Amino acid sequence: SHQVDWWGIVFLASFIGSLQFVLEHGQQDDWFNDPVIVILSVVTVVGLLAFIWREMTYSHPIVNLKxxxxxxxxxxxxxxxxxxxxxxxxxxxxxxxxxxxxxxxxxxxxxxxxxxxxxxxxxxxxxxxxxxxxxxxxxxxxxxxxxxxxxxxxxxxxxxxxxxxxxxxxxxxxxxxxxxxxxxxxxxxxxxxxxxxxxxxxxxxxxxxxxxxxxxxxxxxxxxxTRLSQEHRVRLVAHLDTSKLEVQQRVSQMQQAFVSKGFTPNESLGKAYQAMDYSVMKQATVLSYxxxxxxxxxxxxxxxxxxxxxxxxxxxxxxxxxxx
CATH class of the missing domain: 1.20.1250.20 (MFS general substrate transporter like domains)
Structure with a gap:
């Protein structure tokens, strides 16, 4: 048991564990704007370097890098x-x-x-x-x-x-x-x-x-x-000029559809814009995929x-x- 590469195991676990956490939680925690992600990223790098050094110098490495x-x-x-x-x-x-x-x-x-x-x-x-x-x-x-x-x-x-x-x-x-x-x-x-x-x-x-x-x-x-969807959404919205007749007609059609369901004209207009925004976001998501x-x-x-x-x-x- 005295020949078991315990330090190699510790360094490998630190590297893999920290890396896995960073990859799984980075997007939802806003990557390096989150202090936990920053700390674990440092642990990942240090753990990797320490693991490589240990495996290259220890006589009975847990992983033979050679x-x-x-x-x-x-x-x-x-x-x-x-x-x-x-x-x-x-x-x-x-x-x-x-x-x-x-x-x-x-x-x-x-x-x-x-x-x-x-x-x-x-x-x-x-x-x-x-x-x-x-x-x-x-x-x-x-x-x-x-x-x-x-x-x-x-x-x-x-x-x-x-x-x-x-x-x-x-x-x-x-x-x-x-x-x-x-x-x-x-x-x-x-x-x-x-x-x-x-x-x-x-x-x-x-x-x-x-x-x-x-x-x-x-x-x-x-x-x-996430990022590509936002970029595509910005580009698509730029083409939706409310002064264009086609856009006005589309909004009017959607507004009338909501009015027919019992909503007031103002509520229907708001819901028409929401539905159009949802349609744009859907298209942007498909483009990102x-x-x-x-x-x-x-x-x-x-x-x-x-x-x-x-x-x-x-x-x-x-x-x-x-x-x-």
């Missing part, structure tokens, strides 16, 4: 981070979009994701067989990134304030195919040049980076949805050229080792 000398593992862990970012990020956006914009129930939003998940599960054994037959993982990963780009671009074009389920079903099936081509191949590619116990140590890195990528993805996307999907797609597309840097290896990694 395995990161392997170039395939470094690239693979980065790709796992990107995968987590895109996976959790897109999974976050779709239910929010369907519930807040389209007015679906939580059950309907959840059911929408099931066919894509089944597609991913169906792809797993097929991809495992391809890897065992010697198909280069970088080819599979590149195709997976390209398919995920097509999914995000499809969603970017399909999103409207009244999109139907038939317009979301097939993009999510495509997403399932793309994820199937990414999950196992990325990890086996990262571990392909490792041997012995280094394989297990490398697999731990890939799993951790996928989770961290998801945390970063959710935090960053949540923040950008469209932007996020486009940015996610470009991020995945930019990862494809990195596959050139992967070294080919004759080592065959059991796909089961990649499922961390």
């Amino acid at each position: 395995v990161l000398k392997d170039s395939n593992l470094r690239i693979g862990t980065f790709m796992c981070f990107i995968l987590g970012f895109g996976l959790y990020g897109s999974t976050l956006i779709i239910p929010i979009y369907t519930q807040q914009v389209l007015g679906w129930t939580a059950t309907q939003a959840g059911l929408l994701l099931i066919p894509g998940s089944i597609t991913t599960a169906f792809m797993m054994p097929i991809i495992g067989n391809l890897i065992q037959k010697g198909v280069p993982q970088q080819y599979l990963v590149s195709i997976g990134f390209l398919i995920f780009f097509f999914f995000t671009f499809w969603m970017h074009n399909a999103m409207t304030p009244d999109t139907g389920v038939e317009h979301l079903f097939w993009p999510l099936i495509l997403r399932g195919i793309g994820l199937g081509l990414l999950f196992v191949p990325i990890t086996t590619m990262a571990l392909s040049t490792l041997k012995g116990k280094s394989i297990g140590e490398g697999a731990a890195f890939t799993g951790m980076m996928r989770q961290l990528g998801g945390s970063f993805g959710i935090a960053i996307i949540t923040t950008y949805i 469209m932007d996020i999907f486009l940015y996610l797609g470009l991020m995945f597309l930019c990862c494809i050229p990195i596959m050139i840097m992967i070294k080919r290896s004759k080592n065959k990694i059991n796909p089961a080792d990649a499922m961390h």
